[in-house]
Amino acid sequence: MLSWLNQTEILGTIMSDLTADERLKEVSTIRKAMIRPELGAICGAILVFAFFLLVAGDSGMFSPEGIQNWTIVSAQFVIIATGACLLMIAGEFDLSVGSMIGFAGIIVAILSVQWGWPIWVSILVSFALCVGLGAVNGFIVIKTGLPSFIVTLAFLYILRGLTIWLSILTTRKTIIGGVRDLAEGDWLAPVFGGVILKDFFQWLGDVGVLETFSRGSRVGQPVVAGVPMLVVWAIVLIFFGHVLLTRTRFGNWIFASGGDKLAARYVGVPVNRVKVLMFMFTAFCATVFAICQVMEFGSAAADRGILKEFEAIICVVIGGALLTGGYGSVIGAAIGALIFGVVQQGLFFSGAESSLFRVFLGVILLAAVILNTYIRRMITGEK
Amino acid sequence: MKAMFKFLAVTTIIAVIALGTFVAPAMAEGEKFVFIYHSPDSDSWWNVIKNAIKNAEKDMGVTVDVRNPPTGDLADMARIVEQTVASKPDGMIVTIADFDVLSKPIRSAVETGIPVITVNSGTHEQSAKLGAMLHIGQPEYDAGLAGGRRAKTDGITNFVCVNHQIQNAPLTERCRGFADGLGVDLGKSMIDVGGDPAEVKNRVKAYLRAHKDVQAILCLGPSSADPTIAALDEMGLAGEVYVGTFDMSGAIADGIKSGAVKWAIDQQPYLQGYLPVVLLSAYTRYGVQVPHNVNSGPGFITKDNIEKVAKLAGEYR
Amino acid sequence: MTEPIIQMKNIEKHFGSVIALGGVSLDLVPGECHCLLGDNGAGKSTLIKTLSGVYKPSAGEIYFEGHPMNFDFPRDAIKAGIATVYQDLAMIPLMSVSRNFFMGNEPMKKIGPISFFDHRHANEVTMGEMRKFGINLRGPDQAVGTLSGGERQTVAIARAMYFGAKVLILDEPTSALGVRQTSNVLATVDKVRNDGIAVVFITHNVRHALAVGDLFTVLNRGTTLGTAMRGEITPEELQDMMAGGQELATLEGSIGGTV
Numbered sequence: 001m002l003s004w005l006n007q008t009e010i011l012g013t014i015m016s017d018l019t020a021d022e023r024l025k026e027v028s029t030i031r032k033a034m035i036r037p038e039l040g041a042i043c044g045a046i047l048v049f050a051f052f053l054l055v056a057g058d059s060g061m062f063s064p065e066g067i068q069n070w071t072i073v074s075a076q077f078v079i080i081a082t083g084a085c086l087l088m089i090a091g092e093f094d095l096s097v098g099s100m101i102g103f104a105g106i107i108v109a110i111l112s113v114q115w116g117w118p119i120w121v122s123i124l125v126s127f128a129l130c131v132g133l134g135a136v137n138g139f140i141v142i143k144t145g146l147p148s149f150i151v152t153l154a155f156l157y158i159l160r161g162l163t164i165w166l167s168i169l170t171t172r173k174t175i176i177g178g179v180r181d182l183a184e185g186d187w188l189a190p191v192f193g194g195v196i197l198k199d200f201f202q203w204l205g206d207v208g209v210l211e212t213f214s215r216g217s218r219v220g221q222p223v224v225a226g227v228p229m230l231v232v233w234a235i236v237l238i239f240f241g242h243v244l245l246t247r248t249r250f251g252n253w254i255f256a257s258g259g260d261k262l263a264a265r266y267v268g269v270p271v272n273r274v275k276v277l278m279f280m281f282t283a284f285c286a287t288v289f290a291i292c293q294v295m296e297f298g299s300a301a302a303d304r305g306i307l308k309e310f311e312a313i314i315c316v317v318i319g320g321a322l323l324t325g326g327y328g329s330v331i332g333a334a335i336g337a338l339i340f341g342v343v344q345q346g347l348f349f350s351g352a353e354s355s356l357f358r359v360f361l362g363v364i365l366l367a368a369v370i371l372n373t374y375i376r377r378m379i380t381g382e383k
Numbered sequence: 384m385k386a387m388f389k390f391l392a393v394t395t396i397i398a399v400i401a402l403g404t405f406v407a408p409a410m411a412e413g414e415k416f417v418f419i420y421h422s423p424d425s426d427s428w429w430n431v432i433k434n435a436i437k438n439a440e441k442d443m444g445v446t447v448d449v450r451n452p453p454t455g456d457l458a459d460m461a462r463i464v465e466q467t468v469a470s471k472p473d474g475m476i477v478t479i480a481d482f483d484v485l486s487k488p489i490r491s492a493v494e495t496g497i498p499v500i501t502v503n504s505g506t507h508e509q510s511a512k513l514g515a516m517l518h519i520g521q522p523e524y525d526a527g528l529a530g531g532r533r534a535k536t537d538g539i540t541n542f543v544c545v546n547h548q549i550q551n552a553p554l555t556e557r558c559r560g561f562a563d564g565l566g567v568d569l570g571k572s573m574i575d576v577g578g579d580p581a582e583v584k585n586r587v588k589a590y591l592r593a594h595k596d597v598q599a600i601l602c603l604g605p606s607s608a609d610p611t612i613a614a615l616d617e618m619g620l621a622g623e624v625y626v627g628t629f630d631m632s633g634a635i636a637d638g639i640k641s642g643a644v645k646w647a648i649d650q651q652p653y654l655q656g657y658l659p660v661v662l663l664s665a666y667t668r669y670g671v672q673v674p675h676n677v678n679s680g681p682g683f684i685t686k687d688n689i690e691k692v693a694k695l696a697g698e699y700r
Numbered sequence: 701m702t703e704p705i706i707q708m709k710n711i712e713k714h715f716g717s718v719i720a721l722g723g724v725s726l727d728l729v730p731g732e733c734h735c736l737l738g739d740n741g742a743g744k745s746t747l748i749k750t751l752s753g754v755y756k757p758s759a760g761e762i763y764f765e766g767h768p769m770n771f772d773f774p775r776d777a778i779k780a781g782i783a784t785v786y787q788d789l790a791m792i793p794l795m796s797v798s799r800n801f802f803m804g805n806e807p808m809k810k811i812g813p814i815s816f817f818d819h820r821h822a823n824e825v826t827m828g829e830m831r832k833f834g835i836n837l838r839g840p841d842q843a844v845g846t847l848s849g850g851e852r853q854t855v856a857i858a859r860a861m862y863f864g865a866k867v868l869i870l871d872e873p874t875s876a877l878g879v880r881q882t883s884n885v886l887a888t889v890d891k892v893r894n895d896g897i898a899v900v901f902i903t904h905n906v907r908h909a910l911a912v913g914d915l916f917t918v919l920n921r922g923t924t925l926g927t928a929m930r931g932e933i934t935p936e937e938l939q940d941m942m943a944g945g946q947e948l949a950t951l952e953g954s955i956g957g958t959v
Contacts, residue, residue: 065469069462175483217494219494248816252799302549345466381846
């Protein structure tokens with residue numbers, strides 16, 4: 001047992017040793033730029049595009065209509081993946097997203113087609129209801145302390161059942177059409193179902209850069225009419241989600257709530273508020289998805305959105321997020337959604353058996369998770 | 384770490400090459416058609432049509448890609464139709480599962496110059512509106528009506544409709560047609576039994592126990608008929624309750640032979656798979672076109688004509 | 701002799717019929733490291749949680765800077781300047797040092813009507829503070845998970861200091877650390893104490909306590925067995941007081957060595 005004076009000497013030497021820790025390697029800037037949560041997803045995207053260029057390059061996949069086809073499917077996934085991503089980083093899951101998609105659509109259809117309310121009112125009411133349901137999900141998770149997996153699984157069933165029952169109750173059918181006519185002239189409907197940059201694309205068609213229809217009711221119109229609002233919403237949500245997560249105080253709280261909610265609470269982070277808000281945001285995204293679909297197709301159906309919540313989670317995981325929370329990236333989730341859409345449609349273009357889609361997806365998921373785990377360990381020092 | 388990357392790189396390259404060769408479509412000299420239907424992968428009713436298509440491929444020397452949305456989500460089906468249009472096949476065969484959802488993509492196909500034949504779901508008017516060449520199917524409501532009228536002449540006054548795909552609107556049309564043929568209100572006479580066979584059986588049993596005065600049961604396909612026949616068997620009511628069904632399966636054939644099932648309405652799906660391929664091939668090659676719709680059904684299968692049908696049930700009938 | 705910043709007089713805490721604290725008195729003076737020793741179950745954690753606002757005392761008074769103290773939430777205690785660093789929830793390993801440092805106190809900058817997290821400011825400050833405490837980071841984005849346990853404790857202490865802690869309570873900071881990391885943390889405690897902060901160092905390891913402590917209070921089954929100053933007591937005496945003497949002597953006899 002050393003005396004006090006010797007102790008201070010030793011402590012002093014240790015302090016100065018710390019200024020030049022031989023354990024810290026010099027890290028090159030390129031490596032620093034590359035080792036990021038989205039790296040796995042970026043690699044995946046490059047590989048997937050290379051693969052389909054190889055296998056389906058001349059199948060029409062990279063023609064304007066082909067690009068429009070998988071872009072729209074990817075945009076669908078981006079919308080719900082953004083919500084799922086932020087929620088997963090906050091440490092929770094929402095398995096009721098798919099059911100909510102069906103529910104939101106049916107609500108709009110019932111209110112407008114059956115009860116005669118204006119479309120914009122129906123849309124706003126649907127948003128209010130669904131975001132409210134998201135909040136309910138959140139409160140139940142917080143009050144009961146049950147895993148969100150379980151609570152939202154229950155809502156998956158409750159909402160789906162309600163959707164089917166409500167539509168049969170009011171219309172004796174499970175598909176409610178006629179929304180398209182009612183949406184004519186409504187001010188809110190085009191925000192979800194419209195197409196923008198029409199003139200630009202028409203010009204592209206006129207000058208011959210873009211193919212046009214040769215017969216039928218749309219002679220002379222370009223085969224790609226414009227950018228659908230679905231894609232615009234996807235881009236807006238990516239931007240919003242990414243900035244919120246990485247550049248705001250609230251984003252820090254999201255990471256903290258998922259990383260270690262007790263440590264976060266201790267320094268004053270309102271963990272409960274963060275989680276409830278993220279459940280509400282996921283519900284918001286699901287409703288955006290649903291309304292865009294209803295406006296585009298002019299009808300709602302009780303079976304829309306089945307299994308979409310799992311597909312959203314797959315996109316988020318391919319994008320590098322950790323299932324247990326506290327780590328992830330919205331950009332990564334968006335790239336994951338892009339991969340999902342390209343693979344889903346690309347397999348049709350390549351002429352493969354459609355059942356192979358699932359095999360392909362499973363392989364990509366596994367490879368992405370393995371790669372992402374290595375990258376994450378490099379970044380966070382996890383053992 | 385380096386080793387990990389090397390391993391990943393090598394595996395990826397091998398995987399890409401393997402899948403590439405595996406996936407590259409067989410180079411057929413003949414035309415390429417695409418057949419798109421709406422049911423989820425779990426619905427085995429389409430096996431007959433798929434077999435018919437395989438026969439037609441051989442007989443005509445063409446390739447037919449068969450596609451469907453894995454979960455039965457019609458929005459996904461619309462994307463598949465759009466994708467098909469983008470890949471410019473020589474012809475497209477599609478079911479009109481929901482007119483609102485599918486009208487724009489199917490019209491795009493027609494307007495891009497792809498010949499389209501609609502089959503199975505949808506009405507003749509819808510098919511014409513979309514600009515399809517013709518429709519090959521069995522109008523749902525009319526088939527139900529024929530069944531209902533037949534039951535009425537057999538003395539039936541009430542029924543229950545066992546619906547295994549509650550979200551499929553055309554199936555509901557069958558129940559409605561039957562109700563009208565019988566002269567009753569559909570009202571509460573339709574039950575949602577879900578798609579799982581065990582569930583269907585249990586729910587039918589529960590309903591029959593709760594409503595002892597039900598005289599007739601209408602099933603909408605093998606997915607609702609097979610479990611219903613099993614349920615009646617277990618309850619000792621086989622032959623006591625008047626059972627009519629749509630479509631054909633092994634269990635239904637046995638039921639007709641034993642008397643448990645009075646009749647089956649056969650929409651003869653073989654024709655819905657075989658004929659469109661033949662007609663599209665003829666059109667693409669020689670420009671000939673059948674100027675009207677073709678009804679593939681209803682054909683009633685009873686004890687009188689069951690023998691031949693039973694042999695091929697589930698495969699070609 | 702400076703005025704004590706915190707005075708605890710006859711603090712009692714009951715949980716139902718269990719008496720966790722049965723009348724403890726303690727003074728904390730700025731610039732002094734007061735070691736709180738006691739075996740598991742002696743009441744150290746309860747005492748500390750009463751001090752930091754997690755519990756309200758069942759009886760007794762606490763004075764903070766001369767005024768009676770009555771905290772409803774831990775957050776109030778933190779705002780007043782009483783910071784606690786717990787052994788196992790100091791940092792969130794998946795997040796960067798910079799984000800952890802400013803957790804709950806994020807610096808903001810406004811662009812138009814919206815406030816954003818001022819990363820540049822946060823990074824500068826973090827790198828600077830870490831250097832002061834002898835930790836050289838590769839970059840402010842370095843994840844806390846890449847730091848050793850001792851370094852993580854140091855970051856937590858540095859955070860508490862930066863945000864104006866006047867009293868720093870360390871709950872068993874060295875109990876799970878190796879030799880070198882323990883020395884790091886003790887060096888940090890030394891620095892903090894020299895900066896004029898009142899430190900409460902809870903441990904059941906006598907050697908660690910004697911390395912940095914100025915005062916030593918031993919708790920045993922909810923009561924204090926007295927406070928000794930550095931130099932007034934030997935390690936063996938301290939150990940005896942903690943374990944209640946008798947049992948340890950018998951144990952040492954049977955093992956044939958020192959515990």
